[in-house]
Each structure stands twice: as C-alpha cells, then as structure tokens.
Amino acid sequence: MxxxxxxxxxxxxxxxxxxxxxxxxxxxxxxxxxxxxxxxxxxxxxxxxxxxxxxxxxxxxxxxxxxxxxxxxxxxxxxxxxxxxxxxxxxxxxxxxxxxxxxxxxxxxxxxxxxxxxxIKQSYQTGIKYFKIKPKYQNKFSALIPISFGCNRFCAYCAVPYTRGLEINRSSKDIIKETKDLIIDGYKEINLLGQTVSSWKDPNKKNYKFVNLLKDIEKIPGKFWIRFHSPYVLDFNDELIDFLSKTKKINNYLNLPLQSGDDAILKKMNRKYTVNQYLKVLNSLKKKVEDFNFSTDIIIGFCGETKKQFQNTFKIFKKISPTMAYIAKYSVRPGTVAQKIFKDNVLLKIKKQRHKQLTNLLRKTGKENNQKEVNKILEVLVDTWLSKEKECLGKTRNFKTVRFKSNKDLCNKFVNVRIIKAREFELLGKLSK
Ligand code: SF4
Known part of the structure; x- marks a missing residue:
C-alpha cells in the first residue's frame, strides 16, 4: 500500500x-x-x-x-x-x-x-471533471465548496489568471446537491469559494446569477450558516444587497478587498472601481445588513505609490474602519502586467513603515468594532476546543472570533455566549443559556 x-x-x-x-x-x-x-x-x-x-x-x-x-x-x-x-x-x-x-x-x-x-503542459479540460470529484472533507462540520475556478479580472499584480486560467463556473445543480448532502451529514457551515465568487453564473441556465444561487441554498432546510469568499465589489447590486439584508443563513460578514484608497493606484492595479464606488457598496451594506461586519485586503507600496497616495489609503481605511484586514507588502509576480510595465520602486523600508502604520490603525479599528459587542449575547458556532486551557473558540454569524471557558468540547455546536470583553481581534465571553 x-x-x-x-x-x-x-x-x-x-x-x-x-x-x-x-x-x-x-x-x-x-x-x-x-x-x-x-x-x-x-x-x-x-x-x-x-x-x-x-x-x-x-x-x-x-x-x-x-x-x-x-x-x-x-x-x-x-x-x-x-x-x-x-x-x-x-x-x-x-x-x-x-x-x-x-x-x-x-x-x-x-x-x-x-x-x-x-x-503536463496544458490542460484542455473545461474543469467539469474537477468539479465532479467528491472531496475528502478535512473538517467534520465546516465544508469548502468551490463554485468557480480561475479569474477573468486580470488585476495588474495578480498571478491567478495565469496560474488557474480563465473563470469556469460550476453548475447550480451540482453546488446545491453537494450542499444538501453536507447538511444531511450534519455540516453547520458551508463556504462557497471562488476567486471572484460573486461573479459566478450558472453555465447551464440563462440569467441564473450568484444571487439566485444564494436564494436557492437558503431554501435548503436545516440550521446552518453560509459564507462566501471572495467577492468583487462591482458585483454588488441592489438585488444582492437586499437579499443579504433579509437572509438568516448567509453570514452578515464579508471580506471585501479594497487594495488601495487611491484612485490612480486602483487604476494602475486594473481594479475596475473607484474609491467612491467601493464606498457606495460598503455604505449600502452597512446601512441595510443588520450587525454587518467586514474585513478588507490592502496592498502596500504598489509600483510608484507616493506618500500622498498611501495617505489616501490610510484615510479611507480609517473611514471604513474594518474589523480585520489582510495587509500585504507588494511583491512582484513574474509574468504579470505589473512586472512587465511598472517598476517595483517603493523601497522595502518604506513598505515596512507603511505596513506598520496601517497595522497599528487596524488594531484600533478592530478593537473599536469589537467593543460594540460587549454585553450582547451572541450565537457562536464552536470550531476549536483547547483542552489544556479548558476553552472553546468559535465564530459569530458575522465572523467575529469568540473565546470562552467550557468544561467540555462543544465543537460543531451552536451556543449562546455573553460577551464580557473586547480585544483587538477577538471577543471574550461566558457561556449563556
Ligand atoms: S486579485 Fe482577485 S480579482 Fe484580481 S486577478 Fe487576482 S484573483 Fe482575480
């Protein structure tokens, strides 16, 4: 063997x-x-x-x-x-x-x-067979379901369209069947995955879009939560935002990548939106979706980023106030447009300084957002049991990490926790009835 x-x-x-x-x-x-x-x-x-x-x-x-x-x-x-x-x-x-x-x-x-x-140099497959393979799930209650493969966006810095190819979408029939089977098997969390998950369309049904898929998954009976990663801001329209404001199963949390708070840098990155377009979508989500929580992605020191342009990112970051952010120092990826036509000319020392500044700001915005949860009783899906510490870790529906004392392993269970203290990146609580 x-x-x-x-x-x-x-x-x-x-x-x-x-x-x-x-x-x-x-x-x-x-x-x-x-x-x-x-x-x-x-x-x-x-x-x-x-x-x-x-x-x-x-x-x-x-x-x-x-x-x-x-x-x-x-x-x-x-x-x-x-x-x-x-x-x-x-x-x-x-x-x-x-x-x-x-x-x-x-x-x-x-x-x-x-x-x-x-x-094996080139794949001539459409990816259909890949989607048909039944995975060996690594987690007993939280499942990853890819709904698309590849990306058509060609952001100037990104290698994905070259390494994974253009976007291929999986059929809604397949996705819904896999989800139903998982719920029957007791799964509590479904993670729909795609490089730009929100641009998904059914390859077999005309006009069946991402929002239609979410609506159909919501109808599956059972107590479970649905997350999706990572959406692209321009895919959000009123129909999608209105649905997200009504749903009880889809999480009221999003990772909504901004990448830069400066329009000239966004254009250079070939991100197809402006800062104002991003703010419009985010403000609408914040206004309409109850207890909405979000994180963002930022690239520091992209080719030619000036002090002023970084300050624009800093200002916007402060304004939008994310609970979490994935802040990366730009590094050249061979074969990308950025590598071919721009210079990676922001010194590493400067990138590190800017990274530190933004991370310090994130500590503040994270703590401020988490502080709002203190004294609330929140529903938590437990995902980790720390036997030595006699503590459980879990996530709220809006994806905040909660830590609380427990005499037993409560993994895979929904529990209510009273929040007693906020930290920068987690909440401390007490098990409640
Ligand atoms: S950053 Fe995201 S949207 Fe842009 S090309 Fe890469 S995978 Fe696609």
Missing amino acids: KIYKIITFGCAMNRSDSERIAAVLEVAGYKKVKNGQSPDLLIFNACSVRQSAIDRIYGQMGKFAYLKKKNPEFKAIVTGCILPKDKKKFLNGFDLIFNIKDLDKLVGLLSKKRTFPLH
Whole structure:
C-alpha cells in the first residue's frame, strides 16, 4: 500500500483542491501519511500569490534525492498555482508537474510506463471533471465548496489568471446537491469559494446569477450558516444587497478587498472601481445588513505609490474602519502586467513603515468594532476546543472570533455566549443559556 502526503500553501481554494487530491488518491488505494511514516508520494499544492510560499517549496527540493535513495518508488509532485517560470525550475527536482484541472488524470499520470520527470503542459479540460470529484472533507462540520475556478479580472499584480486560467463556473445543480448532502451529514457551515465568487453564473441556465444561487441554498432546510469568499465589489447590486439584508443563513460578514484608497493606484492595479464606488457598496451594506461586519485586503507600496497616495489609503481605511484586514507588502509576480510595465520602486523600508502604520490603525479599528459587542449575547458556532486551557473558540454569524471557558468540547455546536470583553481581534465571553 502506498502512502501520500499533501503540503498545502495559500488560500481556502487550495485547501479545497487538496481535499480533492486526497479523494482521488484514496480511491486509487493510497493511504494518508501517519506520524513517523515516510510517504511514497509527496505532493505540494503551491500558491504563487507571494514569492515566500514558492521559496519554501524550492527549499524542500534539496531533500528529494535523499528520499529517493531511501525509497526508489518515491515521487515528488507539484500542482496548484504555479507560474511558468517556476514550472521550468521545478522540473529540476520534481517528478511530475500537473495542472490541478487535470486532477482526474493524476493516477494515470503516475503509471509505471511513464518516464519522469513529466511536465503536463496544458490542460484542455473545461474543469467539469474537477468539479465532479467528491472531496475528502478535512473538517467534520465546516465544508469548502468551490463554485468557480480561475479569474477573468486580470488585476495588474495578480498571478491567478495565469496560474488557474480563465473563470469556469460550476453548475447550480451540482453546488446545491453537494450542499444538501453536507447538511444531511450534519455540516453547520458551508463556504462557497471562488476567486471572484460573486461573479459566478450558472453555465447551464440563462440569467441564473450568484444571487439566485444564494436564494436557492437558503431554501435548503436545516440550521446552518453560509459564507462566501471572495467577492468583487462591482458585483454588488441592489438585488444582492437586499437579499443579504433579509437572509438568516448567509453570514452578515464579508471580506471585501479594497487594495488601495487611491484612485490612480486602483487604476494602475486594473481594479475596475473607484474609491467612491467601493464606498457606495460598503455604505449600502452597512446601512441595510443588520450587525454587518467586514474585513478588507490592502496592498502596500504598489509600483510608484507616493506618500500622498498611501495617505489616501490610510484615510479611507480609517473611514471604513474594518474589523480585520489582510495587509500585504507588494511583491512582484513574474509574468504579470505589473512586472512587465511598472517598476517595483517603493523601497522595502518604506513598505515596512507603511505596513506598520496601517497595522497599528487596524488594531484600533478592530478593537473599536469589537467593543460594540460587549454585553450582547451572541450565537457562536464552536470550531476549536483547547483542552489544556479548558476553552472553546468559535465564530459569530458575522465572523467575529469568540473565546470562552467550557468544561467540555462543544465543537460543531451552536451556543449562546455573553460577551464580557473586547480585544483587538477577538471577543471574550461566558457561556449563556
Ligand atoms: S480579482 Fe484580481 S486579485 Fe482577485 S484573483 Fe482575480 S486577478 Fe487576482
């Protein structure tokens, strides 16, 4: 019996891919590695959003020769988001590089008759078979459901359209069936995933859009919450916002990436909205959706970002006051438009200073937002049990982290918690009846 190990980098989309890789291998008779075992198949599911994740994979390549010596059957495989430049270099150490869209062919690609290293250069599939693979869910109550694959937006700094290709949408029939099955199996949280999840459209039904999908999922009987990651601000219209203001199952939380608070930088990034358009959508959500909570993404030091332009981002950040933000220092991704036509000319020292300034502001906005929850009784879905501390961690419907003392493991349960204290990035509470 052969043993596999998967090392996953990057976002929820990659974690979802890894669940499908595990499923394909287990159907073919492979077993997941256990502590102390050495795998026959080592699979890296790569992320090219930051150079650091790719560098960590390069760092592992030196070990492959030793592992092969110990076990002549050993194979190292890399898939996921990989830029062409890295694919060439990976061939010096990996046995197989394949496109995640070709996952249904993986076991065939490992056949003994083949000569390695093998680089499967291009996928001609539409991605339909990828969606049909039933994943091996890694969590017993919170499931990841990819509803689309790839992206058509081509933001100047981003590698995704080159690594994953153009957007392919999964049918609503498939998505709803997977959701229903999960709810029957006792799942409490459904995470709909897509690079720009809100631009999803049913490939088989005309005029059936993302909001229609949400409405149909809402109708599935049972007590569960639905989250979706990551939306694009221009996909929000009145119909979607009105629905989000009425729903009881879809979370009143969004990660709504802003990236910059300066119109000239947004234009350079090829983000197709202005700061005012972003504010209009956000203000409408804040006004209409009860207890609305949001996080955002910001890129610091994008090509040529001046002090004034950063100050614009700082001002807007203060104005919108997110509870959480994913603040990244810009790093060049080879092959992207930004790499080809702009200069990465903001000094690292300046990027670090700006990052620190914005992070300090986030600590304030996070604390201020969390403070509003003190003395409220909030419903929490428990996801972690810390046996040593005798504490549970969970999330509110609007995605705030709550920590509270408990004598037992309450994972996978909805409980009520009275909030007694706010921290920058979490709430402390007491179990309530
Ligand atoms: S929307 Fe932009 S940042 Fe997001 S995946 Fe697509 S190209 Fe990348």
